[in-house]
Amino acid sequence: MSTITVNKGSIWNGGQEPMKASYGKLMMWFFLLSDAFTFSALLITYGTIRFMNPAYSGVREEFTFSPTYWPIPEKVYEAVPFLHGISLPLVFVGIMTFILILSSVTMVLAVEAGHRMSQKEVEKWMMWTIVGGAAFLGCQAWEWAHFIHGTEAGTVMKDGTTFFGANLIQNQYGPPPFANLFFFITGFHGTHVLSGVILNIIIFYNVVMGVYEKRGHYEMVEKVGLYWHFVDLVWVFVFTCFYLV
Amino acid sequence: MAHSEHTPQAGGLKNPAVKRVLVVTAILSGLTIVEFILAFYYPANMSRNVLFAILTIFKAFYIVAEFMHLKHEVKSLIWSIVIPLAFIFWFIVAMLTEGGAHP
Structure with missing residues (x-):
């Protein structure tokens, strides 16, 4: 804020940062606000379509997949890699959630450093953030593959045939929009994670090359950090809407 | 590389900023664990959904306020981000009403 003393006369002479944040940081905030609206629209669409479809009304233990009602999420997401055939509801998605929270934590530590x-410390924590992001993407790839291939039993559809897994036209878990929304919303979030990891790699490269050391500040780490935390924030909502409710 | 120690304050647990980050991490993990417990041991009804919504908003608050540092920005910036979010609540109420209108 040393520039303020130079332009004593009027704030219109320039040299001042509105809201005491740099241009880049401010624009990142407003971009994230607009992105928040996009994700809200998607999740509200999910809620709307879900409540338009009948819910399963029977006992939780006797639940079976059917295209006539919306599935119970913990019955859909109960598989874990290497533990085939064992029902572990929400365990894998819980691991994914903690991976993303932890990579957000390492990002805060990078900004703090x-x-x-x-x-040296920025390098270390950025590295862990990238590792966490990549691990999350790997988990999501597995989750998608499992969702698409389906369970061994499959589900008997309305036309009498047995269908396994899911595509955009039909799925074994519930009404067609269930899989469509899963693909679209977790896919849109996954795309954000992917671009976040790419941005993190670019910034990590610059940190290692000493670009910010020469510049005298690490604000780029802060900006990319804002984006990364936003990705974690969105996941918190996706997690609640898709896997818990 | 030679400039890596500009300030006396170092990383590690003694740094108050790092301590704060760890406290927030513990809160976020704790809230997530509570959500899991609710998912398995609480009957699926509207009151559970409301509890999930409250816990999610708490988590969102900690991420935005502490991790994204919004709590420590100037007031005008905080309100510039928070006030437009009111539209989302409008959207939620409107769409839930519409969704319920088609049985």
């Missing part, structure tokens, strides 16, 4: 101009 940046404030102290500690290049």
Whole structure:
């Protein structure tokens, strides 16, 4: 804020940052606000379509998949890699949630290290953030593959045939929009994670090359950090809407 | 690389900023665990959905306020981000009403 003293006369002479945040940071905030609206629209669409479809009314233990009602989420997402045939409801998605929260934590630590101009620590924590993001994407790839291939038993559809897994036209878990919304919303979030990991790699490269050390501040780490936390924030909502409710 | 120690304050648990981050991490993990317990041991009804919504908003608050540092920005920036979110609540109420209108 040392520039303020130079332009004593009027704030219109420039040299001042509105809201005491740099241009880049402010624009990142407003971009994230608009992105929040996009995700809200998607999740509200999910809620609307879900409540338009009949819910399963029987006992939870006797639940079976049927295209006539919306499935119970914990009955759909109960598979874990390497543990084939064992019902572990929501365990895998719980692991994914913690991976993303932890990669958000390492990002905060990278930003904090940046404030102290500690290049080595920024490198270390950015590295862990990238690892966490990549691990999350790997988990999601497995989750999608499992969702598409389906269970061994499959589900008898309305026309009498047995169908396994899911595509955009029909799925074994419930009404067609169930799989469509799953693909679209977790896919849109996954695309955000992917672009976040790519941005993190670019910034990590710059950190290692000493670009920000020369510049005198690590604000780029902060900006990409804002985006990364937003991705985690969206997951918190996707997690509630898709896997819990 | 030679400038890596500009300030006396170092990383690690003694740094108050790092401590704060760990406290928030513990809160977020704790809330997530509570959500899991609710998912398995609480009957699926509207009151559970409301509990999920409240817990989710708490988690969102901690992520935005502490991790994204919004709590420590100037007031005008905080309100510029928070006030437009009111439209989302309008949207939710409108669409839930519409969704319920078609049995």
